[in-house]
Amino acid sequence: MKKLMMFICLITLGLGVFGQATPSDQVRVANATTAFGVNIPIGTTVYDIGADKFYVCKAASVSTLTLTTGAANFTELATGSMHAAVTIPTLTAHGLHLSTQAISMDTATASQTGTLSSADWTTFNNKLSAEVDGSITNEGVLTVVDGTNTADIKSNTSMAKRVRFSGSGGVTIEGADSTITLFSRSAIVEDFEQAADSIADNRCYFQLSQTPTAGTISVHLNGVNLKPTTQYTIVTNKLRIGCGVYKYDQVNISYSY
DSSP states (O other): OHHHHHHHHHHHHHHHHHSSOOOOOEEEESSTTSOOSSOBOTTOEEEETTTTEEEEESSOBOTTOOTTTTGGGEEEEOOOOOOOOOOOOSSOTTOEEEETTEEEEOBOOSSOOOBOOHHHHHHHHHHHHHHOSSOSTTSOOEEEEEETTEEEEEESSTTOOOEEEEOOTTEEEEEETTEEEEEEOOEEEEEEEOSSOBOSSOOEEEEOSSOOOTTOOEEEETTEEOOBTTTEEEETTEEEEOSOBOTTOEEEEEEEO
């Protein structure tokens, strides 16, 4: 019986020693350089009044230490302070609006930045899928359109721009079907001497060896440059002088053909 009583006492004593939680206190100091004044056990919270900060002790500290000299023994606790509120300016170019706690955004227009509507997205997407596809099979057939000393490459696609080749100087341009042909021009100078006076009807003709190309002709009568249309004309490969030409007068014509 006596042994049983002693056994029960030992169990009760063990529960009292090992089952009791160790309380943790809070120590307040004026600032980080103020000595604690008491020994600080592990788990004690220290409040720095001057800095408004909390620290928890992770290694036992003697009373002569401070938060500065015993910094390695403490961990700072978060105070839970809040950051400044996030705001959205109203009536700005980005189209965002804030009403109470709801954020909204305008739909984009010609004068307003905003979101892209589903209808607009469909429109833009259809345009891209029709044109930016890496293929030329849907761009229309390319053809050559012939003109006067010009040839245009054009596409049958609506609104397509033409590419034009234009001849000038010593080059002539001709086009047919899908072919553009460039011809080089030759220049020639022909001299004539009038055999007899031709003043009755002011009609004097000279047969040229080639057919001149318009815009390349220069006619001189006794060294005087004649004006086209009013003083001379060209009909195919004939030169007609429209003023009086006398015997032995010299006619000079230079042209390209």
